[in-house]
Amino acid sequence: MAVTVGCGGMGGAQPLAVTLNEGACLIVDVDPHRLQRRVEHRYLDEVADDLDDAIAKSLKAKEERRGWSVGVVGNAAEVFPELLRRGVPIDIVTDQTSAHDPLSYLPVGIELDQWDEYATKKPEEFTDRARESMARHVEAMVGFQDGGAETFDYGNSIRDEARLGGYDRAFAFPGFVPAYIRPLFCEGKGPFRWVALSGDPKDIAETDRAVLDLFPDNDRLHKWIRGAQDRIAWQGLPARICWLGYGERDQAGLAFNDLVASGKVSAPIVIGRDHLDCGSVASPYRETEAMADGSDAIADWPLLNALVNTASGASWVSLHHGGGVGIGRSMHAGQVSVADGTPLAAEKLARVLTNDPGMGVIRHVDAGYEIAEDVARDRGVRIPMAE
Structure with missing residues (x-):
């Protein structure tokens, strides 16, 4: 099974890329409207009720060797560490977050409807919190890699932002270009x-x-x-x-x-x-x-x-x-x-x-x-x- 994240506007093609190659995919996004739009446009097969439901459906598809993609609403900085903690068997971990601008990454603890106002009024504080969350996000990805998962990102600067957020192993995994x-x-x-x-x-x-x-x-x-x-x-x-x-x-x-x-x-x-x-x-x-x-x-x-x-x-x-x-x-x-x-x-x-x-x-x-x-x-x- 692959677990991917599309916290920004770049993740729409990920679930389709997996399912076209007969893979099972769990995609995480903070915005339920984005996930629903992907279902409507047939990039994503379904949206789960919660993380437990998403894991169960993804693992069932993997067991049946059936191409299927499941979206779940959540923040990758929280969901990725939780998947790692639970020991969910995941083969591939990737990220397509638009992280080059920290204001485009929703930090842990900030609600979706607070995003624009917080980022506009307190951009420096928002940036610091976003980088702290990216550090947690990337640390979990490295954890999956340490456990044997194939891990890479899309090259949208999340590794460098995680480094700025205090995580010193941020470049332990490559971007997809040098990797493949x-x-x-x-x-x-x-x-x-x-x-x-x-x-x-x-x-x-x-x-x-x-x-x-x-x-x-x-x-x-x-x-x-x-x-x-x-x-x-x-x-x-x-x-x-x-x-x-x-x-x-x-x-x-x-x-x-x-x-x-x-x-x-x-x-x-x-x-x-x-x-x-x-x-x-x-x-x-x-x-x-x-x-x-x-x-x-x-x-x-x-x-x-x-x-x-x-x-x-x-x-x-x-x-x-x-x-x-x-x-x-x-x-x-x-x-x-x-x-x-x-x-x-x-x-x-x-x-x-x-x-x-x-x-x-x-x-x-x-x-x-x-x-x-x-x-x-x-x-x-x-x-x-x-x-």
Whole structure:
């Protein structure tokens, strides 16, 4: 069983991620309205009456090897230590709290309806109490890790805030990027996102089919697309996201452009990606945490990425702070390109969607990762600094 927390606005996808992989999940959130909204949107299966009920239902699903997610209202700084004290058998512990701003974390002892007023009137006192609670929260996570659970966080600064709250083992567990994602970054893989400007979900269905046809042997991709089709509701314009790497994103982009040109898709498709990506970020608390060469905070890479995407013909390029870990703690470069069915769009898409992930391969070669060196050699990625 996995136990996860979503005390802020970042935890909605966690229960769905677990259940799509046939896991049992117990998610903790201080706000009952957030939990109920997740049930309504099918990200969460049910909300338990109390912690006893949540534990019983989660363990039953685990015993039956049935994908199921259970939410419970509570503060992780209290619930996590209690789960640890009871010895509940938990395999994975993670956190997706928006902790980079302590005012966004509800301290123990403060009611939900007191949150905004307290944080506004007494921000320094609120911050101190939030950090004390985060210290308890993270200490319990370390306790689970000491007991054998796989433990990590989303890189939203809760470990550093817990350190400031007085807990000296706050960095005993890693963020999810150095723990799991960096080998994918070395291959130029990251979140590839597209939006149907028509507003018609049928256009996304066409692009889904194109992606599945392009990569018939990618079982994880197929599982994700089918799960997303079944479980994820549209919010605003219909959109989709998946993980594609160097040598794949350009294929998808050109296929989408062909769909628009042929009329199978009724309006242009806008193609971008998440700010979490392989070669466009300097973020020591997440994407570039614990780089092999110690280059965690070097911001040259997102700047170079932005310049490369501008020169390659991206429709929109941005440089921005934050991206989930707070202003001043990261630098991100974003790009968006439009597939409008024209030959010019095809030329731009081919360049941007090759060079953008290619920067990820180059960045990780420069940092000394052998996987990236192998990818560069095998797929013909030019490494200027090696010439």
